[in-house]
Amino acid sequence: MPRTEEANQRIREEQREKILEGARKVFARKGRVATMADVATEAGVSQGLAYRYFANKEALFQALIEQVMQSTHTLMQRVVEMPGTPGERLDFLLSRIVKGRHKHLELVEFVQLLSQMQSSEEIPDHLREIVVRQGQPLRDMVRQLIIEGQATGEVAGDDPDQLMTHIFACLDGIFRLALRDPERFHKHVPDARIILRLLKP
Amino acid sequence: MPRTEEANQRIREEQREKILEGARKVFARKGRVATMADVATEAGVSQGLAYRYFANKEALFQALIEQVMQSTHTLMQRVVEMPGTPGERLDFLLSRIVKGRHKHLELVEFVQLLSQMQSSEEIPDHLREIVVRQGQPLRDMVRQLIIEGQATGEVAGDDPDQLMTHIFACLDGIFRLALRDPERFHKHVPDARIILRLLKP
Structure with missing residues (x-):
């Protein structure tokens, strides 16, 4: 059964929040030198996915x-x-x-x-x-x-x-x-x- | 008239304190990336002089x-x-x-x-x-x-x-x-x- 649009939306929001959470942690720890790669690693997602939500x-x-x-x-x-x-x-x-x-x-x-x-x-x-x-x-x-x-x-x-x-x-x-x-x-x-x-x- | 040993000693102490003062300012501002060159500039002394007082x-x-x-x-x-x-x-x-x-x-x-x-x-x-x-x-x-x-x-x-x-x-x-x-x-x-x-x- 394909996922409903609602379910997809929920997944997107969860992923977005996960990336933001990783970003908060990484920026707090490493400061401004933190990279998108650091954020993705901390959030446990691929860099590609991180960039899909946040262009930079x-x-x-x-x-x-x-x-x-x-x-x-x-x-x-x-x-x-x-x-x-x-x-x-x-x-x-x-x-x-x-x-x-x-x-x-x-x-x-x-x-x-x-x-x-x-x-x-x-x-x-x-x-x-x-x-x-x-x-x-x-x-x-x-x-x-x-x-x-x-x-x-x-x-x-x-x-x-x-x-x-x-x-x-x-x-x-x-x-x-x-x-x-x-x-x-x-x-x-x-x-x-x-x-x-x-x-x- | 040549300077007395006492006068020399006082000058050395003043210079040392000046370099330390510069170091405090620079480290507080730039953090650990601050270099000896930054410290010397802040203290208004040459790098050579700074190194004479502090090896590194x-x-x-x-x-x-x-x-x-x-x-x-x-x-x-x-x-x-x-x-x-x-x-x-x-x-x-x-x-x-x-x-x-x-x-x-x-x-x-x-x-x-x-x-x-x-x-x-x-x-x-x-x-x-x-x-x-x-x-x-x-x-x-x-x-x-x-x-x-x-x-x-x-x-x-x-x-x-x-x-x-x-x-x-x-x-x-x-x-x-x-x-x-x-x-x-x-x-x-x-x-x-x-x-x-x-x-x-």
Whole structure:
């Protein structure tokens, strides 16, 4: 029995996701020197198949960046729609970011890597622009919730930019630990509870 | 009038420090692909002079690592000798680490870079061993002060390893910010006050 169009579509999506997963791992590990061949090997597919889904490294970069942006957007939407005080929303948002690391860790590392390529010829300007900007809406949301949380007395009365900077620097360090030493990370950073203390009045 | 031996010695020390400073900057910026030629250019000296002080990149690595270890050792010694409660000592220690970033930032980045070279052929085993271990005494001291601070009620009663892991991950993120965006760092991370909140009961 020939496969239905639906089944084919599902297979294509699974293969595409498998290649993207391999790309996340390889880029996080090898950085920008990683090749399409590395990606294919990591994903367990042939180079030919990898190229059928992504014409070149640039197309892969683009798809990976879209995944980060989509996932951040979905999380932010949930925070907008949830009930609760500003402090409760901050708690939810940061807890989800720390928990979501499992899936998006390599992606986070990859984005950081790209954002550090200030003048690389290997990443086109329009992509670099997107990468540099992609974290901004999330930073804006955290900053806004900090200000609202200060009004309700749930957040310390420091300069909101100082608080926000500390939160994101701390998350950055936590994510790097998770990549470098996953075992220690899982054991010692079970949730966002200690990180949230940075905001404690 | 010929220079005295003392004056010659001072000049040699200044030149050596200038080359090491250039090396810190170049390694932090370009990573392990940096060459002796890059170091010499950054330091504003000839390649010949650079080679007179350091036979090769390995000798440079070794000297840089010794600088980190020496500076950490001096700071820890001060903490051992200072009066005050465990909480006050933690405060002093972490404040000094955050303040000391100006001088040792590139060095910190360089050490992190080396510690990530799990299987590089460019750094000999004995040096990698030293790099991986060099942070351990400082981590041990912070962990011990956390436990003592819990006994005096100055530090939150969480698992000491969890607290320690958060402190060092946060410092790591803060140092990375300082390298990536010094202006934002200086404006938004003036001291260790907010970081110390991670330990707040």
